[in-house]
Amino acid sequence: MAALPLELNMKSTISLESQMQRLALEANFIANVLDTFKNVVPNLLSTLSNSYNNLKTSLDTEEEIIKELSMTLKFKLKQASFSNYDKTLVSIPEGFKGNFLEYVQLLNELSPEVHKEANKILGEYNFALSTFLTNKEGKTALKDYTDLFERVSRRREEMTKKLEAFHKGNASTSKAYLKQVMHRFSDMDTLIRSMQQLNKNQQKSSLREITSSVNESVRLLDLVVKQVESQDMDKVSGNAAMNISQGAYELGKYVEFISIYRYHVEQMNTCCNKLVEKLEHIL
Secondary structure (H helix, E strand, O other): OOOOOOOOOHHHHHHHHHHHHHHHHHHOOOOOOHHHHHHHHHHHHHHHHHHHHHHHHHHHOOOOOOOOOOHHHHHHHHHOOHHHOOOOEEEOOOOOOOOHHHHHHHHHHHHHHHHHHHHHHHHHHHHHHHHHHHOHHHHHOOOOOHHHHHHHHHHHHHHHHHHHOOOOOOOOOOEEEHHHHOOOOOHHHHHHHHHHHHHHHOOHHHHHHHHHHHHHHHHHHHHHHHHHHOOOOOOOOHHHHHHHHHHHHHHHHHHHHHHHHHHHHHHHHHHHHHHHHHHHHHO
16 A cells, blocks of 8 residues: 655745745735745745655556455355454554445545546646746736635645545554444445446546646746746736746645545555455455
8 A cells, every 4th residue: 555645844834835925915015026936936846846746656556456246255245144243353544434335435426526626727727827938918917816726725625624534533543343334244245336436437547637737837837937036037916926826836735635535545445455355254
């Protein structure tokens, strides 16, 4: 199982957020925020690059193939009494607390939206970066992407909260009684089929497209950093600076969320496979 992705350095995160707050404040009162923008954008590039590298690593991880329930095991599950085995210890994701089937159903529910939101912010942000780089007016542009970035941020936080509801247990615990994660043996077939559907939803073509777009964001933002640090630029409006900065910040957070979401999927693949093996052994 892959290690949990992207643990941000708290000191640098606070520093970056402090810089973002200062830029947002200046953007409301100062016509030219070039000096502050020049300080914050390299840190944003570093954060976005780290998020991209973690997503790419996650994508390159070899996926487990979920085990099928054999006809023999299906028959035994129908004949066995759940209460005789409900205190069997089974593997769970670290810190997991909840029902396996309900959790996998949530992962399935979130899957299309995770990718949809990513495509939305990437398309708009890369357009904003291109405009900034190629159009002089882009550096003093009036178009404001704040609503988009804030909406994506809210949606990311909502999805994160739903996932965290299943991870309120002891972070060092990786085992639980069977009855703590399942209600009945008859749920096993539904669980495996839901897990298979979840893996189908994780189409690599879609994720590779997202990863490619993030890579393009990193490339364009790197050009912005070089342009800002050159002597050719003498003015950046608050609106344009916030478009670039807030977009990079929220995109980095969202890409981090995609990596963590994929990690949860990988964990459940592993745990479901181990559950099938356990049931084959005890029944």
